Structures are given as structure tokens and as C-alpha cells.
Amino acid sequence: MQRITTSFAIVRLLAIGVFALGFGLSSAAAQPGPPRLDVPSVPMNLEAPEGHEVYLAGYAVGTQNYICMPAQTASGVAWRFLGPQATLSRTFSGDARQQLATHYLSVNPAENLARPAWQHSIDSSRFWGKVKASSNDPNFVEPGAIDWLLVERAGADAGPIGGGILAQTTYIHRLNTSGGIAPALGCTEASQLGTLALVPYSTDYFFYRAR
Numbered sequence: 001m002q003r004i005t006t007s008f009a010i011v012r013l014l015a016i017g018v019f020a021l022g023f024g025l026s027s028a029a030a031q032p033g034p035p036r037l038d039v040p041s042v043p044m045n046l047e048a049p050e051g052h053e054v055y056l057a058g059y060a061v062g063t064q065n066y067i068c069m070p071a072q073t074a075s076g077v078a079w080r081f082l083g084p085q086a087t088l089s090r091t092f093s094g095d096a097r098q099q100l101a102t103h104y105l106s107v108n109p110a111e112n113l114a115r116p117a118w119q120h121s122i123d124s125s126r127f128w129g130k131v132k133a134s135s136n137d138p139n140f141v142e143p144g145a146i147d148w149l150l151v152e153r154a155g156a157d158a159g160p161i162g163g164g165i166l167a168q169t170t171y172i173h174r175l176n177t178s179g180g181i182a183p184a185l186g187c188t189e190a191s192q193l194g195t196l197a198l199v200p201y202s203t204d205y206f207f208y209r210a211r
Helices: 002-030
Strands: 052-070 077-091 097-108 113-120 126-135 148-157 169-179 196-210
Touching (some): 052 097, 052 169, 077 113
Antiparallel strands (some): 052 196, 097 113, 126 148, 148 169, 169 196
16 A cells, blocks of 8 residues: 555656646746847948847947047037947836946057947946947938947957856947937037036947857
């Protein structure tokens, strides 16, 4: 009797295990996955080169930063782009967002030059970029917005823990821009030299890697 009872218990446990496994798989399948990476249409000069695929995207909100500097203008001064400062996030189900990366001006060790950098919020990997092509085509870019860009790799770093999420990036698209252009006022005379302007902007960044 003991042997029969034990066998029945084993079968019952196996049945429960199979049911639980099936339930777990069904639940996992029902969970929303990452959003599709649908890249908008872009002007021809901004198309990503063959052999590269988009693998990551983030929505950025921040500022484009300018400084009033000497220039060959009637007033002798003009706004000069200083660098970006923004936070990228990723949308999951509903309105849920998770911070993806930060975007800022940083020295690229490969060149010892200041370049726009993107740093991943989890593994600290970084990508430094330089503009390969830009467009202010009104068929794509909204009035009063900064240009759309194709940014190519100028350097990359795996970060202190060896992360490689952004270190594998080869190109970045800056698309769907809003705001961010230099102000019309505030830098019209020598007394305003050194004035800073932090202009709000938003955009979508699409990250590419070698296929």
C-alpha cells in the first residue's frame, strides 16, 4: 500500500509541476515585450549605411545648451552651441517609462576631444558621436526645431563594469525633434559674452549596430 501511495504522490507532483510550468509559460507569453523599433522615414542623406540595424531606441527630454561668444557678426557676438543635456527613457506598457541613458558633452578618450556622449543607465557603457549628416528639410523637421541628424561613432567605452550595450553602437539617428534652436535674443552685444542659454528640446534617438 505504501508503494502505491508513494507512486500516486509522485504522479500528482509531476502533474502539478507540468501545470505550473504551462501556466508560467502562458503568463510569460502574455507579458508585453519591448516596443517595436519603427524608425520614421528620413531624408535620403540621413539613411543609415547598409549593414547596420537599429537595436535600441529612446525618447529624450532635456536642453540644448548655448553660450554667447565672439563671432564675425555685426554685433561681434553670437550664440555658439555648447552641448546637450538630456535623459533618455524607454516606454513599455501604457505610460510606464524606464530611464535608458543620459546624453551630455564629454571628452572622448580616443580623440581627446569634447563630443556628445550617450551613457547607458544600467551598465554605464558609452558612445561618443560626431555628425555625419544633418537635415532641416521642412518635409520632415517641424518649424523651430533643431535638425535631424545621422551621427557616426567617434569612440566607445564599455564602462567600469564591462557593459557593452552602447559600446556596440555604430550610428545614431536623432529624429522627431522639437525645440532646441538657439534663441533669437540674449546675445547681441559684447556685454552679454559668456551668457548661457539652456533651450528645452525633445527628440527620439535610434541606436544602430553592425548587423
